Amino acid sequence: MAGKLWGVGLGPGDPDLMTLRAHRLVSGARVLAYPALAGAQSFARSIAAAAIAPDAREIVMDVPMTTAREPAQAAYDSGAVDIAAALEEGEDVVCLCEGDPFFYGSFMYLFARLSDRFEVEVVPGVTSIAACAARAGRPLVARNERLTVLPGPLPRAELKRRIEGAEAVAIMKVGRHMAKIRDVIDALGLTDRAVYVERASLPDEMICPLSEAPEKAPYFSMILLTKGADPWL
């Protein structure tokens, strides 16, 4: 009988924010899979490290950091082949996913490649948005307010237009787009409504008003913006 593929959300970084189910699955896994960006250590693996059995087999998908989609898709193609081989041998495979697997998570590429042939189950995780709001002490949305989630790589004009039309905003994937995002928020006169959160829940976490944020932001950073009067008052 073929094994089962698990897409396991591990939360935003602090291993203590893994769910009990995620911890149980990772601890019992004989085969693990995870992406590693551009040859760097896998963030997902680092979250789960203490729970991984020393003799577990690890399938690493080396995903290049390019704007072109094809090289990353090739990495998922070849990862899916290795995972399928393990599943066909009857092994369950636990795929490690930072945050939640289906919220901007790369697990969806494996899901698309394998879920028609194998049993796949997704275990939800604490998303980075929830973690950033919690660590910043900023409720995200109240009553009938709408939350708009925007990726930082959006073109400047689109970013501006979408922030203008939004109520509460979370801007993800800040990284090298920091200067552009800051300019847009400044031009809209909203800098004093924005908070910057870097590596939420990790020991080197940083949280500050956007006006005091560093010029260079790492990939694991986010900007939260509330436009209306504080809706929770």
Ligand SMILES: C[S@@+](CC[C@H](N)C(=O)[O-])C[C@H]1O[C@@H](n2cnc3c(N)ncnc32)[C@H](O)[C@@H]1O
């Ligand atoms: C590809 S998305 C993955 C999101 C993830 N699946 C989730 O559920 O949060 C990566 C983006 O999530 C955000 N992110 C993830 N972890 C974070 C953290 N600990 N602190 C701040 N932002 C984080 C950053 O904006 C980063 O660029």
